[in-house]
Amino acid sequence: MTSFDEPQIVRLGALDWRFPAWRDAFYPADMPEEWQLTYFNTQFNCTFLKQAVWQQASAAERVQWYADTHDRFRFLLEADATHALPPELADKALLISRSDARIVWFSRDTPLKELAEKLSPETVGSVQYLISLDGNLEQLERVETLLEVMGLAT
Numbered sequence: 813m814t815s816f817d818e819p820q821i822v823r824l825g826a827l828d829w830r831f832p833a834w835r836d837a838f839y840p841a842d843m844p845e846e847w848q849l850t851y852f853n854t855q856f857n858c859t860f861l862k863q864a865v866w867q868q869a870s871a872a873e874r875v876q877w878y879a880d881t882h883d884r885f886r887f888l889l890e891a892d893a894t895h896a897l898p899p900e901l902a903d904k905a906l907l908i909s910r911s912d913a914r915i916v917w918f919s920r921d922t923p924l925k926e927l928a929e930k931l932s933p934e935t936v937g938s939v940q941y942l943i944s945l946d947g948n949l950e951q952l953e954r955v956e957t958l959l960e961v962m963g964l965a966t
Contacts, residue, residue, distance in 0.1 A: 830845075918944060919948065
């Protein structure tokens with residue numbers, strides 16, 4: 813399996829990029845749905861996709877996902893040991909368990925102090941992905957600022 817270990821860098825993203833609440837609030841109102849991932853990847857550098865989502869996507873859809881994202885973007889694909897990495901996403905994806913220690917989940921109610929403690933110098937080497945469960949845009953912005961202040965933003 814390919815390793816994307818990058819000490820002192822934490823990727824910020826969300827559980828998928830298709831939050832209905834983001835229409836008009838994050839994505840421009842007239843933006844076609846098929847352009848959303850491209851836009852998302854300008855603001856965030858990873859997304860976690862549930863197993864059912866990425867497995868139900870066709871190979872052509874995954875090829876499009878690959879094309880719509882920059883080289884440093886990562887798809888975190890929920891999986892267990894029985895799954896194989898889709899070849900269409902091979903160098904932009906990581907098969908990962910939802911409980912993997914490299915992921916820190918947060919929501920609108922997660923205190924920034926709690927996140928900062930999880931990103932302390934003692935633990936930052938193991939935490940590589942901060943993933944929003946609920947897609948709360950205000951909290952995502954605060955977490956992005958936290959990463960910048962801590963010198964951990966990509």
